[in-house]
Amino acid sequence: MNISSDSKFDSLRSQRxxxxxxxxxxxxxxxxxxxxIGADDLVLKTxxxxxxxxxxxxxxxxxxEQPDCVLFAAARVGGIHANNTYPAEFIYDNLMMAANSIHAAYRANVKRFLFLGSTCIYPRMAPQPMPESCLLSGPLEKTNEAYALAKIAGLKMCxxxxxxxxxxxxxxxxxxxxxxxxxxHPENSHVLPALIRRFHEAQESGQPEVVIWGTGQPRREFLHVDDLADGVLHLCTLPDPPNLVNIGTGTDVTILELSQKIAHVVGYEGKITTNPAQPDGTPVKRTDMTLMHSTGWKSKIELDDGLHRTYQDFLAEARHGALRQA
Ligand SMILES: NC(=O)c1ccc[n+]([C@@H]2O[C@H](COP(=O)([O-])OP(=O)(O)OC[C@H]3O[C@@H](n4cnc5c(N)ncnc54)[C@H](OP(=O)(O)O)[C@@H]3O)[C@@H](O)[C@H]2O)c1
Incomplete structure (x- = not known):
């Protein structure tokens, strides 16, 4: 592994x-x-x-353990079906995890706690792109209300x-x-991994056509998880970070454009058809990145490059029987 010697991360390297x-x-x-970055005093618990x-x-x-810093990426997460069917578990587990950890960290003199949520905390009819200031300005999306409420409680606790x-x-x-x-997972996965799987299988089995859900016109934003991690470490170096900040790319693509990019990466040359009879969901969902950009950070991994890397990861995970399908 290449160890980055960027002095920006000096303070993190010495922390537990x-x-x-x-x-x-x-x-x-x-x-x-x-x-x-060479931070090797990590505390990890299953x-x-x-x-x-x-x-x-x-x-x-x-x-x-007395950690100096906590990066909080634990959560009970799931798709619409799981969120809708088990709202009690979603609110209880996520509230408990956040409340227990934030309070215990404070009592143990943890210096920094970075709490991760998701943009589903913003109102269903949030302005686009979504600024942090629209938090609690309107009703939440019903299908993930329990999860969003627990995450809002966590960020407010911080x-x-x-x-x-x-x-x-x-x-x-x-x-x-x-x-x-x-x-x-064939049914429970998010749109991007679901499309990678669909195009991969269509390519493998020689299907002449792939039909995508809806009109293909809704616009969505996608961030590579390694870019997210880079953004999180950046925030941990700031002496006065924002209480709440979006992390995204600030740019979006239509689902049809995304499908075409994935088909290209997979090498699929068949036809891509839309099915307007199926529902589209929100027409646009994009983060306002003004605040994060003002801290001196921008995403680095372009979507085309990220998709290429992700398809290689998908193939490697499948080869090793490690493809996650929960
Ligand atoms: N994936 C996305 O597209 C996305 C987008 C925006 C925001 N986020 C946010 O990023 C965070 C992490 O998401 P993720 O996609 O990495 O989820 P994930 O892959 O499901 O990972 C969640 C982790 O939390 C652990 N966990 C769950 N319940 C726990 C408990 N009671 N005690 C200890 N550990 C527990 C899980 O352990 P087990 O493996 O043992 O279950 C797992 O390691 C979440 O806050 C999520 O909202 C994710």
Whole structure:
């Protein structure tokens, strides 16, 4: 591994850093990024070793391990079906994980806590692109309300602990992510990994046509998970980070354009057809990146390059029987 000697990360290299949820897609990317800058005092616990919903276990973990910094990428996450069917589990688990960890970190004198959520915290009818200031300005999307409420509580806890105790507890809300470790479940996956799988299978089996859901016209934003990790480490170097900041690319593509790019990466030369009879969802969903850009960070991995890398990761994961299909 290439160790980056960028002096910007000097302060992070010497810290003891707990990556919560290190086995997930985001957690793995954070660990890769930390290792790449030479931060080697990492605290990593699987869910079996530390259930973050268990308050006393979380308190004794923080007392014993005494991390300087926490990158919080643990969450119960899922697609629309899981969110809709199990809202009680989604709100309970995510509230407990956030409340236990933020409070125990404060009591253990953790210097910095970076809490990760997602842009689903913003109102259903948020202005586009979505600025951080639209938080709590309107009703949430019903299908993931439980998850969003728990994440809003977590980010507000960080804000209030910072306001009252002067600690560096702050939050970042990533847009749609993709990259190694993504979920390729045939029905439950997000649109980008689902399309990679569909085009790969169409290519393998010689299908003459791939039909994509809806008109193909909705616009969506996608950030490579390694870019997210880079943005998170950048935020951890700031002496006065924003309480809440979006992390995305600030640019979007239509689903049809995304499909064409994926077909190209996979080498699929058949026909791509839309099915306007199926629902499209929100016409545009994009983050306002003004605040994050003002801190001196921009995403670096272009979508074409990111898709190419991700398809290579997909093939490698499939070859090793490690493709995630939960
Ligand atoms: N993926 C995206 O497109 C995306 C987009 C925007 C924001 N985000 C945000 O990024 C964060 C991480 O997402 P992800 O995609 O990396 O999710 P993920 O792959 O499902 O990872 C979540 C991690 O949390 C752990 N976890 C869950 N419940 C736990 C518990 N009770 N105790 C301890 N650990 C627990 C999981 O452990 P197990 O593996 O043992 O279950 C897993 O390692 C979330 O806040 C999510 O909202 C993700």
């Amino acid at each position: 850093i707990y990556v919560a949820g290190h086995g997930g897609m985001v957690g793995k990317a954070l660990v890769r990024a930390l290792q790449a 869910r079996d070793e530390l259930d973050l919903c268990n308050q006393s276990a979380v308190e004794s973990f923080f007392e014993t 804000e209030f602990y910072r306001q009252q105790y002067g600690v560096h507890f702050h939050s970042a809300m990533p847009t749609n992510l993709y990259g190694p470790g993504d979920n390729y």
